[in-house]
Structures are given as structure tokens and as C-alpha cells.
Amino acid sequence: NGALASFLSTGIKQNGVLVGVFCTQLPPDARPKDPAEWLRTQKASISTQAADAVLPDAIQAFQQAWNSFAANDAQRQSGLQAAYVTNNGYPTGEKDKLDFANGSEEYHAVHKLYHP
Numbered sequence: 001n002g003a004l005a006s007f008l009s010t011g012i013k014q015n016g017v018l019v020g021v022f023c024t025q026l027p028p029d030a031r032p033k034d035p036a037e038w039l040r041t042q043k044a045s046i047s048t049q050a051a052d053a054v055l056p057d058a059i060q061a062f063q064q065a066w067n068s069f070a071a072n073d074a075q076r077q078s079g080l081q082a083a084y085v086t087n088n089g090y091p092t093g094e095k096d097k098l099d100f101a102n103g104s105e106e107y108h109a110v111h112k113l114y115h116p
Contacts, residue, residue: 058114065107080107 049055070076083101090097100112 054114058110061110061114062107065105065110069105069107083108084111 066076070079083103084098085095087101088095088098099115100108102108
């Protein structure tokens with residue numbers, strides 16, 4: 001229908017270096033009526049996930065995969081956006097169903113391991 005999705009995107013930095021991007025896609029019909037409440041809910045969800053013992057391993061694996069994906073952050077961001085958003089066959093609002101993109105890069109293997 002030509003409507004655009006909204007994105008909540010946050011860069012993840014470690015020691016001042018961008019190590020990843022957390023992005024939540026919101027289809028047009030799912031935009032929160034109360035953004036402040038939606039953000040509180042997201043924060044609670046992230047806090048719960050942060051207590052999971054797997055999270056430190058996942059962060060370390062994604063950081064290593066991010067660093068090896070391309071020569072710089074701009075190339076990494078562009079390449080991963082193409083792989084996981086632009087070339088993702090799922091419709092807007094369902095892009096998160098893609099467990100991993102095609103390619104031999106380490107990032108795709110890490111995404112496959114931790115995403116499902």
C-alpha cells in the first residue's frame with residue numbers, strides 16, 4: 001500500500017566504537033498509541049533478556065562478526081541492511097522472520113545461531 005514502516009534504532013557502542021545496531025521495525029498499523037508506554041515495555045523486555053546467561057556470549061559473537069563483515073562501519077551497516085532488510089523476502093512487519101541471510105560471512109552464521 002506504499003506505507004512506510006517506522007523503525008526504532010539504537011547503535012550499540014563499546015568503548016566509543018559502534019559494535020552493532022539494534023533495530024525494531026514497526027509496521028504502520030502497529031505504531032504505539034502511547035510511545036512512552038511502549039518504550040517502558042521494551043525496556044522491561046530488554047532487562048529480562050539481559051539477565052539471560054547467553055547474552056554475553058551473543059554480544060561477543062555479534063561484535064566479532066560485525067567487525068569481520070566489512071572494512072568499516074558504513075560498509076557494515078550498508079551490507080547488513082541490504083542483507084536483512086532490503087533483500088529480505090518477508091513483507092514489512094515480518095522482516096524479523098528471516099533467521100539469517102545468504103552469504104559466507106560470519107555474521108550470517110552468528111545471526112542464524114542466536115536469532116531463531
